[in-house]
Amino acid sequence: MKLGLEVTFNSGEQISVTVLPPEWVKWETKTGRRITDIKGDNLLGMTDLAFLAYHAIKREAAGKPSLPFDTWIETVADIDASPLNPKVTAADQSGG
DSSP, X not given: OOXXXXXXXXXXXXXXXXXXXXXXXXXXXXHSXXXXXXXXXXXXXXXXXXXXXXXXXXXXXXXXXXXXXXXXXXXXXEEEEEOXXXXXXXXXXXXX
């Protein structure tokens, strides 16, 4: 299952990340919950979203140094889950 997340930092910078199976496996191991537990009325909390976003960002950084989670989360202003849509190109946005 893929999940799109939009992370807004205190600086105003926004990044989009995609949560992939490696993050879900870490989340399941950490929480003791299964991905199937979030269907229906059982939604993800902010702690869940932060955990998933942090690990997706680390994976996408491909080995570059990263802040520890407790330091990183202090830099985050907001995290929004978003439906995954096909990538929109600059031409699509400009109508061309």
